[in-house]
Amino acid sequence: MTIKWIQHVPFKGYNNSGSSNQNFLYQSDNIFVMDNHRAALWCWAQLTDLSQPHQLLHIDRHYDTLTGQLDEWIQRLPDIKGSIDDYLGANYRINDISCPVIRWDNYLSIHIEQFGVHLTDFISATHNEGDKPKYKNITEKMPWAIPDNLEYWLENNPNKLIVNIDLDYFYATKDETCIQMFSDEYISNIFETINRLNEKDKISVITLCLTPDSYTPGWKETEAMATKVLSILGKQFSLSA
Helix, strand or coil, rough: CCCCEEEEEEECCCCCCCCCCCCEEEEEECCCEEECCHHHHHHHHHCCCCCCCCCEEECCCCEEEEEEEEHHHHCCCCCCCHHHHHHHHEEEEEEEEEECCCCCCCCCCCCCCCHHHEHHHEEEECCCEECCCCCEEECCHHHHHHHHHHHHHHHHHCCCEEEEEEHHHEEECCCCEEECCCCHHHHHHHHHHHHHHHHCCCCCEEEECCCCCCCCCCHHHHHHHHHHHHHHHCCCCCCCC
8 A cells, every 4th residue: 555645845956964954754644754853843833733742752863952952943944734745844043144043953942841741751772972852851871771771761650751862862873883783683672662652543643753964874775774774664665756
């Protein structure tokens, strides 16, 4: 059966993503896939009432919680339940330079600032890269603890769960070359657990990011990994089809 993807941002090609270029954003049911994680907060707001208790699982090489211009970002924040074009197009100016309000490294700090009081559990697995979250109730998990415990950590919480995963978590850098850091079995185990939780209606929204041109080997490799993990979630996926 062919899976129909809603193309909120139609694929623009295998271009640079950087910190703010959104080359695609697709949705099938409660699963969103993107090249750049900056769209994640918009995705969450479409399917989750962020003003109600909710929990977050963040698996990402980075914290994504930059706070350098947080007051400015909050002041200029668009309606996150509005159009994706307005969300991505929101800008502010620094020294006559137009800068995007929402980037791949600050969407989560914006979420915490705006909705952190409603965040009942924040489970994070990262490489400890970037500014640490200014949030006291974060629980940081080591990679070796995830396969045997992920389902236990999440399944008994009554609040809706946001699952936020960046494929760059599964890679490391050696001599400026990205290599896969975890086995295929390890990666499959995580997504099999997420699929079981999703089938039990424990998850409100899943956001998956490729980060194809930094911290990973590239578009070809991350598209292949995305295709594999999404198949575990019951979705056929290909950008080049």
